[in-house]
Amino acid sequence: MGPLAGLRIVEFAGIGPGPFAGMMLADMGAEIIRIDRPQDSRIGDPRKDISVRGRKSVTLNLKHPDGVAAALRLVERADGLIEGFRPGVMERLGLGPEICHARNPKLVYGRMTGWGQHGALAQAAGHDINYIAITGALWSIGEADRKPVPPLNLVGDFGGGGMFLAFGMVCGLLKARESGTGDVVDAAISDGVAALLAPILGSVAKGVWENRREANRLDGAAPYYGTYTCKDGKWISIGPLEPQFYALLLDKLGLTEDDIGDRHDPSLWPEQKRIFSRIFETRTRDEWTELLEGSDVCFAPVLDLEEAAGHRHNVSRSVFIEKDGIRQPAPAPRFTNHPPELPGPPPGPGDHNDTALLDWCFTADEVATLKAKGAL
Numbered sequence: 503m504g505p506l507a508g509l510r511i512v513e514f515a516g517i518g519p520g521p522f523a524g525m526m527l528a529d530m531g532a533e534i535i536r537i538d539r540p541q542d543s544r545i546g547d548p549r550k551d552i553s554v555r556g557r558k559s560v561t562l563n564l565k566h567p568d569g570v571a572a573a574l575r576l577v578e579r580a581d582g583l584i585e586g587f588r589p590g591v592m593e594r595l596g597l598g599p600e601i602c603h604a605r606n607p608k609l610v611y612g613r614m615t616g617w618g619q620h621g622a623l624a625q626a627a628g629h630d631i632n633y634i635a636i637t638g639a640l641w642s643i644g645e646a647d648r649k650p651v652p653p654l655n656l657v658g659d660f661g662g663g664g665m666f667l668a669f670g671m672v673c674g675l676l677k678a679r680e681s682g683t684g685d686v687v688d689a690a691i692s693d694g695v696a697a698l699l700a701p702i703l704g705s706v707a708k709g710v711w712e713n714r715r716e717a718n719r720l721d722g723a724a725p726y727y728g729t730y731t732c733k734d735g736k737w738i739s740i741g742p743l744e745p746q747f748y749a750l751l752l753d754k755l756g757l758t759e760d761d762i763g764d765r766h767d768p769s770l771w772p773e774q775k776r777i778f779s780r781i782f783e784t785r786t787r788d789e790w791t792e793l794l795e796g797s798d799v800c801f802a803p804v805l806d807l808e809e810a811a812g813h814r815h816n817v818s819r820s821v822f823i824e825k826d827g828i829r830q831p832a833p834a835p836r837f838t839n840h841p842p843e844l845p846g847p848p849p850g851p852g853d854h855n856d857t858a859l860l861d862w863c864f865t866a867d868e869v870a871t872l873k874a875k876g877a878l
Contacts, residue, residue, distance in 0.1 A: 523665070538559045633658045646714070733784060
């Protein structure tokens with residue numbers, strides 16, 4: 503099921519954004535065989551690692567020539583490949599793009615790194631926080647009088663990294679089907695985060711965004727776009743940017759523009775925030791939810807990870823699914839004619855050593871030989 507059904511991808515195990523890209527592709531129906539390390543680097547039980555769901559795992563020994571040869575046989579039958587090593591590692595293993603394309607000219611070879619395949623920092627170690635720091639994204643997030651706040655690793659690893667690799671793979675696969683020629687996808691997290699900043703940079707260019715933290719409509723400065731503390735210490739979010747929605751919020755709060763002043767005047771924002779704060783502190787989060795949720799005031803309660811699964815909207819759309827005792831997000835986005843289904847559970851390293859290679863191209867005797875030689 504799913505729009506990518508029929509596509510075959512070889513995934514070389516990595517951490518963070520690479521597996522997330524693989525999850526996106528597997529969720530949409532792609533068949534993925536994952537080449538894992540025997541000693542898995544994932545923390546905790548690997549069979550609960552949601553980002554690795556929908557794969558079959560084999561533990562080929564890539565330091566053994568027969569293990570590399572086996573990987574190349576899989577590549578010959580694949581539409582795509584994804585890897586997340588530093589530049590040059592796959593080449594040293596004998597699995598770089600040139601060798602793989604010699605075996606399979608139509609292969610789309612996806613490379614996931616933080617800094618890219620070339621550039622001043624290409625060989626440097628790094629993590630999400632570093633990649634979003636160098637683009638200006640991290641500096642822009644947070645309150646003006648406090649240090650920048652890491653937005654988990656959503657913006658870099660998964661937004662700028664994994665999602666852009668998945669997008670790049672689909673673009674490359676579409677072109678390969680048309681042209682008969684594969685490609686190399688150089689997906690750098692820092693590149694992807696810079697792309698995510700396009701709307702903000704456009705606002706800077708238009709002169710409607712200041713290069714200051716907590717000074718703009720969407721960065722926490724505006725009183726009508728942010729979070730507020732309630733009577734019970736919990737929080738709500740509001741975002742009525744449009745005038746008709748803002749007017750409705752004022753009406754719900756028993757205010758008029760004469761009471762609060764011009765919302766387009768940034769000099770009034772601090773006092774307007776104080777007025778809103780005093781009002782929102784008079785009721786609990788649930789009381790505000792009962793009054794405002796579902797209206798056009800652009801409102802939502804701020805929920806923790808446990809509460810989110812039980813919210814009535816998420817329940818009505820089955821945003822979260824529980825399978826095998828693990829709560830996880832449903833595949834997204836959704837399709838009418840080729841609806842994706844929740845793929846199989848995350849595998850442990852080598853769970854499919856006895857079956858996955860047989861499904862792709864190997865005989866039982868060849869699998870037994872690989873095991874005997876220590877290549878599998």
